[in-house]
Amino acid sequence: MPNNANTVPRGKGTVAIVVAAGRGSRMAADGDAGPKQYLPIGARPILALTLDALGASHRIDRIVTVIHADDRALYDAAIGDIEARNKLMAPVTGGATRQASVRLGLESLADAPPAYVLVHDGARPFIDTATIERVWNALDAGKPAVLAALPCTDTIKRVDDAGRVTNTLPRDGLWAAQTPQGFRFDVVLDAHRQAFERGETSFTDDAAVAEWAGHAITAVRGGEDNIKITTRSDLVAADECMRLQQWATLGDIRVGNGYDVHAFAPGDHVILGGVRIGHDRRLKGHSDADVALHAITDAIFGALADGDIGSHFPPSDPQWKGAASDIFLEHAVTRVARRGGRIAHIDLTIICEEPKIGPHRDAMRARIAAICGLPVQRIAVKATTSESLGFTGRREGIAAMATATVRLPLGDDDAGSDATA
Known part of the structure; x- marks a missing residue:
């Protein structure tokens, strides 16, 4: 040819x-x-x-x-x-x-x-x-x-x-x-x-x-x-x-902290880190009172300088009564994605005398990882007591602290002023 x-x-x-x-x-x-x-x-x-x-x-x-x-x-x-x-x-x-x-x-x-x-x-x-x-x-x-x-x-x-x-x-x-x-x-x-x-x-x-x-x-x-x-x-x-x-494109590294507390009330289980744990009491709150997910959610909002969980999900709003806290964390993850960012790491510490967290640690890590769309290796869950001191030491409730590391594109200056649920 x-x-x-x-x-x-x-x-x-x-x-x-x-x-x-x-x-x-x-x-x-x-x-x-x-x-x-x-x-x-x-x-x-x-x-x-x-x-x-x-x-x-x-x-x-x-x-x-x-x-x-x-x-x-x-x-x-x-x-x-x-x-x-x-x-x-x-x-x-x-x-x-x-x-x-x-x-x-x-x-x-x-x-x-x-x-x-x-x-x-x-x-x-x-x-x-x-x-x-x-x-x-x-x-x-x-x-x-x-x-x-x-x-x-x-x-x-x-x-x-x-x-x-x-x-x-x-x-x-x-x-x-x-x-x-x-x-x-x-x-x-x-x-x-x-x-x-x-x-x-x-x-x-x-x-x-x-x-x-x-x-x-x-x-x-x-x-x-x-x-x-x-x-x-x-x-x-x-x-x-x-x-x-x-x-490499997400060079703006932000770190946010979150803290939350919920008191005990009569009940038969608590929700921690998205996991149901049998217990002789429950945590009292407007939603399901998952103190762990609340702390993580606030940590992410903190890294974004995007208000707090109360500004996105006001406790005065009846639609959030009894709501699963997965919803709140999913919303925070979406806020990161909308700004072109990624969550790099979550570090959670649960403070309580009871229930024991160790047997449920892996289930919590897996659930948090699933909600955040992260490998479980990027989720840390720790627990400690307060040595019988304070309200947690008296077994009156549970506290949680969380740190979220978020990476955003360089030049991201969105202050998150449109916070809505």
């Missing part, structure tokens, strides 16, 4: 095809449930991060995602909060192989073809705009097919099935292919159609399909961080990287 690199491309604009129809067999072998592209890193699905990274490029006008027939619900959930939503086209159902899925994605565009198409793996969420720019610029300079790649720096060995090294390959001129791989739309569609008609199904990327069809392939430099998440170790490393990046 002749190479028509100088032909003016048909159509207008650039569409990114995101390949996300795979089953992630290597990830599944490591024990992870579900297709890898929907697993979270940094609390967001991999696919959502990939789509947002592509959508951030002004070179990409539209994005079509090729998904598995069984994954529509997963896809809809993944795109729920992405910034690139306005660029998304309706997803396309993929085929049995990656090659088939890309062809189906291309065919979905054939009636209104773009000038260029960039094919990208859904499990490469760290693609940067500079790499996209290099691929697009090469296309716009007249190249029919372009791939992002990096020169190999490791020595490459050929190994047989028995694990024996059979030879060493010279690494000069060897490059490791990445995505996106960019093409003139007519070139890559025709190449895929030819391969399909001739039963050629063994290609592992689209540059190989175009090369087989007779087109010259141009390599441009990819990105060092543009890894494909394939195994469990890739997932863990990517998650750690993403969380570090997120924490």
Whole structure:
């Protein structure tokens, strides 16, 4: 097939095809449930991060995602909060192989073809705009097919099935292919159609399909961080990287303190840290009187300089009578999120002679972690007595102190003046 690199491309604009129809067999072998592209890193699905990274490029006008027939619900959930939503086209159902899925994605565009198409793996969420720019610029300079790649720096060995090294390959001129791989739309569609008609199904990327069809392939430099998440170790490393990046943007570190007291009243249980504990008395209060969650809630409000629990949930308001204190803490957590922040750590101390806190410590930590959306390792629950001194020493009630560490974006000066329940 002749190479028509100088032909003016048909159509207008650039569409990114995101390949996300795979089953992630290597990830599944490591024990992870579900297709890898929907697993979270940094609390967001991999696919959502990939789509947002592509959508951030002004070179990409539209994005079509090729998904598995069984994954529509997963896809809809993944795109729920992405910034690139306005660029998304309706997803396309993929085929049995990656090659088939890309062809189906291309065919979905054939009636209104773009000038260029960039094919990208859904499990490469760290693609940067500079790499996209290099691929697009090469296309716009007249190249029919372009791939992002990096020169190999490791020595490459050929190994047989028995694990024996059979030879060493010279690494000069060897490059490791990445995505996106960019093409003139007519070139890559025709190449895929030819391969399909001739039963050629063994290609592992689209540059190989175009090369087989007779087109010259141009390599441009990819990105060092543009890894494909394939195994469990890739997932863990990517998650750690993403969380570090997120924490690095939250350089305004705030610490707030909370303190609360509730007296005992006749009853048969107390609620502490969201956990029901059998006891010969209850704690008296307008809500469920969970002194532990109240202290944590006030600590978070303190870190935000956002009033206190009474200003958000006035005890004079009858709607909070008997309310579960989970509601109050959830509200404080939401206030942090609305300001683009994260809770970094909660430290709670419960002061009482009884009931004994030790047997319930882990349940409290787990419940507080669940409400705050934190790993349990970021929740500390301690208990102490007051050596029979004061009202807690006389077993008249329970007190709690809490410290909350909150991280906010630098420059956050919201005083939280709109405190409402």
